[in-house]
Amino acid sequence: MSPHTPHYMVIGGGITGLSAAFYLQKRLEAEGAPFRISVVEKSEKLGGKIHTLERDGFVIEKGPDSFLARKKPIIDLAYELGLEGELTATNPKAKKTFIVRQGKLHPMPPGLVLGIPTQWTPFMRTGLISPLGKVRAAMDFVLPKRKKQTDESLGHFLKRRLGTEVLERVVEPLLAGIYAGDTFKLSLKSTFPQFGAMEQKHRSVILGMMASRKNVPEESAHLPQSVRHSVFVTFKRGLKTIVEGLEAALREGGAELRTGVGVTKVTAAAGDGSAAAGGPAKVVFEDGHEEVVDGLIVTTQTYQAAKLLDELPIAEVLRNIAYISVANVIMAFDRKDIPFELDASGFLVPRSEGLAITACTLTSAKWLHTAPDGKVVLRCYIGRAGEQEWPSLSDEELVELARRDIRKLLGIEASPLFSEVTRLMHSMPQYPVGHLEKLADFRAKLSAAMPRVWVTGAGFHGVGLPDCIRQGKEAANALVDRIES
Ligand code: FAD
Numbered sequence: 001m002s003p004h005t006p007h008y009m010v011i012g013g014g015i016t017g018l019s020a021a022f023y024l025q026k027r028l029e030a031e032g033a034p035f036r037i038s039v040v041e042k043s044e045k046l047g048g049k050i051h052t053l054e055r056d057g058f059v060i061e062k063g064p065d066s067f068l069a070r071k072k073p074i075i076d077l078a079y080e081l082g083l084e085g086e087l088t089a090t091n092p093k094a095k096k097t098f099i100v101r102q103g104k105l106h107p108m109p110p111g112l113v114l115g116i117p118t119q120w121t122p123f124m125r126t127g128l129i130s131p132l133g134k135v136r137a138a139m140d141f142v143l144p145k146r147k148k149q150t151d152e153s154l155g156h157f158l159k160r161r162l163g164t165e166v167l168e169r170v171v172e173p174l175l176a177g178i179y180a181g182d183t184f185k186l187s188l189k190s191t192f193p194q195f196g197a198m199e200q201k202h203r204s205v206i207l208g209m210m211a212s213r214k215n216v217p218e219e220s221a222h223l224p225q226s227v228r229h230s231v232f233v234t235f236k237r238g239l240k241t242i243v244e245g246l247e248a249a250l251r252e253g254g255a256e257l258r259t260g261v262g263v264t265k266v267t268a269a270a271g272d273g274s275a276a277a278g279g280p281a282k283v284v285f286e287d288g289h290e291e292v293v294d295g296l297i298v299t300t301q302t303y304q305a306a307k308l309l310d311e312l313p314i315a316e317v318l319r320n321i322a323y324i325s326v327a328n329v330i331m332a333f334d335r336k337d338i339p340f341e342l343d344a345s346g347f348l349v350p351r352s353e354g355l356a357i358t359a360c361t362l363t364s365a366k367w368l369h370t371a372p373d374g375k376v377v378l379r380c381y382i383g384r385a386g387e388q389e390w391p392s393l394s395d396e397e398l399v400e401l402a403r404r405d406i407r408k409l410l411g412i413e414a415s416p417l418f419s420e421v422t423r424l425m426h427s428m429p430q431y432p433v434g435h436l437e438k439l440a441d442f443r444a445k446l447s448a449a450m451p452r453v454w455v456t457g458a459g460f461h462g463v464g465l466p467d468c469i470r471q472g473k474e475a476a477n478a479l480v481d482r483i484e485s
Contacts, residue, residue, distance in 0.1 A: 005034045006483075009283060009291070011263050011308070012299035013041030014048020015465055016457040018246040019077065019472030020297045025253045026080075027480055037255040038293075040283075042262035042300075046247055049427060049458075050465075052238030053420065057372035059238045060330055062422040064465055065363070065379075066090075066234040071466030072222050073473065074242070075233075081245035086237065087223075089230030090345065094365040098347035099173060100355070101128050105347055105409060108170075114192065115171030116162070116209045133165030137206075145203045146196075151433050154191050155183030161205050173348035176358050178463065180324045180428045182385035190431035190461070236369050239465075262286040266296065266308045268450050281453050295452050295483050297475045302429065302459030309455070314445040317438045321459050323426035326383040327390055329402040330363075330420040333376045337414035342376065347409065351386070356401035358384050360409075375417070380406065385430065395421040429459040447482075454479045 008028075010021045021039045028035040045051075049063040067074050069089075078084045098105035109126040111119025117137065124134055140161045146152075154175070158167040172183050179186055188196050198208025220228050227233050235241035250257060265284035269292045281296045298305050306319035342365035349355050357380040364371035364378070371377045380402035383390050390398065399419045406412045432438075439460060446453060456475040458468055 005036050006294040007036045008295040009293040010039045010297045010299060013039050013046040014299060015050060016468040016472045017299035018046060019469040020299060020475045021250055021255055022246050023473040023476035025250060025255060027476060039255060039257050040261050040263055041259045044260050046259060047240065047243035050239045050243050052240035058332060058377055059370045060420060061238060064239060066232040067465045069223055069227060069230050069233040070220060073470040074466040075222050077469050081249055083241060083245050084224045086235045086241050087227050087233050088236045088369060089227040090232050090366050091368050094343055094345050096344040098344060099128055099170060100347060100349045100353050100409065113209050115174045116205055118210045118213055128169050129165050133163060136163030137166045140204045140206050145199050151187050151189045153184045153433050154186045154188045157188045157195060168352060169350050173350045176384050179430060180326050180384040181430045185430060185432060187431045187433045187435040190435040234367065263308060266453060267311060281450055295479050297479060298455040299457040305455050312449055314442050317442040322430045324385050324428040324430060325388060325391055325425045326381060326428055327398055327421060327423050329380045329398055331378055331416035332418050333414055333416055335374050335376055338376050339411045355405045357382055357405045360406060429463060451482060
């Protein structure tokens with residue numbers, strides 16, 4: 001009888017799943033024993049939220065568009081795939097960002113890091129915050145640190161340290177781009193744990209932020225020289241570059257990439273006393289067929305993972321993670337129809353402004369590779385927690401709302417050359433207060449019930465692309481360690 005070749009399966013072909021499969025392959029190849037890897041993706045395309053569209057010379061991102069350069073996992077992966085030469089930086093001439101206040105664009109004061117002021121003079125001069133609001137923010141220097149170390153909401157933390165104005169007029173609109181969330185529901189420990197750590201170490205989050213900025217040059221040491229000056233980085237041909245790179249590496253290593261194949265259930269394989277013994281898992285597919293695998297990594301959205309693991313009471317933890325739906329409207333124009341200098345990356349819209357859009361990126365000003373000469377592309381964002389009525393509108397109505405807002409704020413009257421509407425339903429996970437503890441409980445109970453199943457992805461420990469890659473890699477190593485131990 002020929003020896004059994006261990007079969008590892010990854011469910012979900014987004015960046016987390018592809019990274020998990022890549023690092024599984026790398027590790028198992030290094031160990032030298034035979035193995036089999038399959039990636040199973042419900043939709044017809046790999047990449048999940050990543051969706052680059054090339055149209056008429058434009059490079060259009062329908063989902064994520066870039067990532068934080070200082071986060072190593074994605075840069076490491078770019079090197080491992082030989083793609084570091086494809087990285088590109090933001091246009092240094094489009095550094096300015098604006099925030100809307102009473103229907104007008106105000107420049108964001110220099111030195112704001114994640115909305116926290118780190119340079120006091122520009123902050124004192126900004127028209128975004130009232131004199132009283134500035135005095136309230138300055139109280140952060142003297143307010144005592146919180147005694148309790150338990151989780152709290154991001155909104156509660158920021159209001160406590162910096163006051164309501166800074167929270168509502170600056171930080172919340174900035175963070176809306178990352179979570180589209182209600183800051184009073186988001187967990188501080190799961191979203192910006194560094195804020196809480198700074199308060200504990202420096203008492204003041206402003207002082208903590210100032211101190212942490214001093215480390216920036218060291219933090220960029222891992223980046224190729226060409227992009228070292230940039231806070232955000234992407235790929236010249238779009239983010240699909242990393243998806244295609246992963247796909248090519250996986251195929252070359254013999255992995256099976258199955259698209260258009262959905263999974264409906266995951267259980268411990270019956271009849272072998274498997275659960276307690278750490279035995280295999282059974283995967284049931286949409287067409288009814290079943291496969292038994294030796295190791296399984298689930299990287300779907302958490303509400304999908306909850307359905308797959310429905311028989312486990314602990315799946316409740318995953319089911320309870322809410323997701324917000326967002327849309328974006330991409331519009332292309334002739335340069336001559338844009339009545340201003342393209343020297344800014346975009347603007348943010350606080351809730352109180354009552355506009356339809358939550359932000360706008362002047363995409364081709366920020367990223368020079370995204371539009372052909374003489375053309376401009378911009379992207380408007382719609383939808384956040386508490387603003388979830390937009391799905392009932394048609395694409396045409398969403399374009400009209402976005403056009404109304406940019407006419408008002410930017411004076412763009414022209415009709416777009418073309419527009420692209422992307423609806424990302426239930427796409428932004430909202431980590432609730434206490435998220436980390438609940439996940440720890442989930443992991444412990446899942447490992448007792450199905451030791452060869454690992455669940456991860458953007459709904460767990462970080463939504464950014466680098467965080468997803470890190471989680472995919474951690475999942476691969478943790479699962480192999482467990483199986484081989
Ligand atoms: P997903 O990409 O959601 O992949 C999960 C996959 O699982 C999907 O392909 C899905 O089809 C599949 N699946 C689901 N159920 C099943 C099933 N039953 N069987 C088989 N397959 C299944 N991050 C950044 O770093 N920079 C940005 O600029 C940025 N912008 C963003 C903009 C938007 C509009 C959104 C929504 C997110 C953005 N993010 C950004 C976050 C980042 O894009 C996501 O967190 C990340 O792509 C999620 O990757 P993932 O693999 O965990 O999940």
